[in-house]
């Protein structure tokens with residue numbers, strides 16, 4: 552990379568100058584060190600952004616997107632970033648990064664009776680579950696990076712992991728999202744809106760919903776043929792599940808926002824469904840002489856409705872034995888069978 556490409560492009564400098572003069576209260580970073588830190592995530596890719604912007608609150612993002620919607624700045628892209636744990640480089644951009652993990656980290660409300668929590672999108676999954684412990688509740692969708700991934704990132708990748716057989720994905724637990732569209736308008740999107748809620752929709756949201764609903768109905772057959780019937784759904788626009796054709800064509804826009812990798816809206820807040828923490832947990836370790844036999848028996852094991860099944864081959868097991876935490880697990884793996 553030449554030193555020329557490290558310097559801020561003139562049009563970005565103009566944008567940053569105008570943002571600095573606006574009501575925006577958050578951090579605007581254009582120094583090379585910060586840009587280099589945000590040039591990588593958990594993927595193999597590297598992409599140097601022009602600036603890294605950390606909003607203090609929802610209104611900052613409204614201010615930012617409204618400015619970006621002016622015709623002179625239309626070519627400037629904004630990529631939201633949570634924990635940066637994505638493996639496909641989804642949060643990287645050569646344009647502007649919106650860092651939600653710095654200030655949008657507040658748990659706004661917990662309602663244990665009705666079993667929901669309202670959070671800002673930069674709240675980390677484990678942070679929420681730590682706060683919920685005293686109520687005997689938890690946010691069920693899980694993932695390996697749960698001590699770093701944010702709920703905004705989980706929403707936008709429709710994340711799930713251990714336990715998804717029983718608890719489903721992030722999108723199954725979104726009751727409401729607060730979203731800012733590219734034109735700077737802000738919308739509360741309910742997963743199960745009542746007639747009253749629909750009446751309160753902004754004209755923009757209602758017109759988008761109507762157009763989408765018409766398209767989904769018109770192409771229903773093709774969508775159901777083309778989308779694979781998978782329980783672990785892929786990231787992307789979930790056209791197959793955002794309209795329920797068995798329930799009066801009910802449209803759940805949160806199913807579409809979830810998995811859209813920040814391309815449809817910036818999510819600033821989420822109202823999330825909570826589950827009771829299970830009273831008991833069991834772990835069964837079964838041993839097979841052949842890896843293929845282990846895979847083949849998965850169907851039989853499903854009959855006992857496990858939360859999840861992990862298959863570990865001897866390669867992984869021998870590597871795990873070298874890890875210091877293995878001593879906490881070794882009772883599950885008796886020497887005589889795992890030698």
Ligand SMILES: Cc1cc2nc3c(=O)[nH]c(=O)nc-3n(C[C@H](O)[C@H](O)[C@H](O)COP(=O)(O)OP(=O)(O)OC[C@H]3O[C@@H](n4cnc5c(N)ncnc54)[C@H](O)[C@@H]3O)c2cc1C
Nearest residue numbers: 633634635636637641695701703704707710711712813818
């Ligand atoms: C070792 C490892 C294990 C993993 N295990 C799992 C797993 O078990 N299950 C699983 O599902 N994934 C897994 N992942 C992938 C990753 O952790 C998830 O995709 C996670 O949900 C990303 O969250 P994040 O906060 O880090 O988001 P980021 O990586 O920062 O962003 C992910 C995407 O969401 C968008 N985004 C983030 N915040 C917002 C927002 N507020 N508004 C709009 N768009 C936003 C970004 O633009 C980007 O497109 C794993 C990754 C690693 C490295």
